[in-house]
Amino acid sequence: GAVVSQHPSRVICKSGTSVKIECRSLDFQATTMFWYRQFPKQSLMLMATSNEGSKATYEQGVEKDKFLINHASLTLSTLTVTSAHPEDSSFYICSYLATNEKLFFGSGTQLSVL
Amino acid sequence: AQSVTQPDIHITVSEGASLELRCNYSYGATPYLFWYVQSPGQGLQLLLKYFSGDTLVQGIKGFEAEFKRSQSSFNLRKPSVHWSDAAEYFCAVGLSAGGTSYGKLTFGQGTILTVHP
Numbered sequence: 001g002a003v004v005s006q007h008p009s010r011v012i013c014k015s016g017t018s019v020k021i022e023c024r025s026l027d028f029q030a031t032t033m034f035w036y037r038q039f040p041k042q043s044l045m046l047m048a049t050s051n052e053g054s055k056a057t058y059e060q061g062v063e064k065d066k067f068l069i070n071h072a073s074l075t076l077s078t079l080t081v082t083s084a085h086p087e088d089s090s091f092y093i094c095s096y097l098a099t100n101e102k103l104f105f106g107s108g109t110q111l112s113v114l
Numbered sequence: 115a116q117s118v119t120q121p122d123i124h125i126t127v128s129e130g131a132s133l134e135l136r137c138n139y140s141y142g143a144t145p146y147l148f149w150y151v152q153s154p155g156q157g158l159q160l161l162l163k164y165f166s167g168d169t170l171v172q173g174i175k176g177f178e179a180e181f182k183r184s185q186s187s188f189n190l191r192k193p194s195v196h197w198s199d200a201a202e203y204f205c206a207v208g209l210s211a212g213g214t215s216y217g218k219l220t221f222g223q224g225t226i227l228t229v230h231p
Binding site for chain 1: 118123150152155156157158159160204206212213214216217218219220221222223224
């Protein structure tokens with residue numbers, strides 16, 4: 001079964017609203033996790049790296065004030081897309097780095113901003 | 115910066131036929147290479163990885179991949195495809211074999227595999 005639960009799997013929202021995506025590790029704890037996004041016909045691109053209890057590190061070109069990451073515990077992290085716009089429509093996927101250095105991915109969230 | 119190219123966006127094969135998915139990478143240092151598979155509604159699942167040693171790597175579900183440094187390639191193969199192999203496949207290159215950077219992957223665009231009965 002899935003070891004990382006990510007939801008919602010699909011969300012449609014109006015431009016200007018905020019959307020929260022939740023990523024939860026089900027049977028392990030991890031201090032480090034990653035958020036990726038994939039635009040249509042493009043690769044999965046790393047957005048940010050976060051460690052539990054500290055601020056996330058964002059990749060170049062990713063707005064930290066727009067994509068708020070909260071990694072408050074070893075099993076739960078959220079990504080909030082603030083004031084979403086149509087250009088934020090993308091596939092977002094989280095990944096946890098377990099202590100045995102295995103990566104576990106969520107099933108992804110397809111965000112569509114109207 | 116590293117990059118990964120999967121030239122084939124969509125491949126269709128018949129069940130029982132052999133399969134090869136292409137992956138080319140660009141990376142200045144020792145590459146850490148991965149193949150992942152994603153089925154609808156599922157997370158990315160690791161098929162196999164290459165860090166060093168034998169250039170022919172065996173993975174789960176009967177998949178294998180061969181690292182060819184001279185061609186900067188890491189193609190995925192399976193001798194006989196099953197209908198359940200229909201999914202999207204991603205090749206990726208990593209920065210390191212361990213530590214926090216282990217999870218910082220650069221992915222290819224993905225190849226969608228369709229299997230005909």
